[in-house]
Amino acid sequence: xxxxxxxxCRKLGCINLTNxxxxxxxxxxxxQHDNERGNANKRGYNYRWQKARLSFLQKNPLCVxxxxxxxxxxxxxxxxxxxxxxxxxxxxxxxxxxxLCKHHHDVKTVTEDGGFGNR
Numbered sequence: 001x002x003x004x005x006x007x008x009c010r011k012l013g014c015i016n017l018t019n020x021x022x023x024x025x026x027x028x029x030x031x032q033h034d035n036e037r038g039n040a041n042k043r044g045y046n047y048r049w050q051k052a053r054l055s056f057l058q059k060n061p062l063c064v065x066x067x068x069x070x071x072x073x074x075x076x077x078x079x080x081x082x083x084x085x086x087x088x089x090x091x092x093x094x095x096x097x098x099x100l101c102k103h104h105h106d107v108k109t110v111t112e113d114g115g116f117g118n119r
Contacts, residue, residue: 053078056097063101075099083112 016023
């Protein structure tokens with residue numbers, strides 16, 4: 001059975017090929033970033049968040065961005081309108097929450113975090 005073809009490294013601009021997400025050169029950098037960032041639980045996304053998220057989505061079941069486009073799409077993500085960056089007061093401020101579908105949350109995250117060559 002043939003092996004899977006190698007893919008480009010996930011690091012933006014890297015041309016190295018790998019069978020994993022990141023090439024050997026960028027694997028350590030990604031690990032370092034993950035360690036600095038902390039796991040989901042340390043960032044506040046714990047059982048308390050899961051309960052609050054579910055309650056919010058039950059009360060706000062539609063994606064607000066889809067509604068602006070006259071579409072009706074189920075919201076699956078509770079988005080922090082202003083990124084909290086570890087500020088737990090902002091994290092738990094329900095006025096800073098909005099219901100989004102995965103597509104619109106991904107677009108917002110890429111735009112804010114500088115993915116796909118954005119800064």
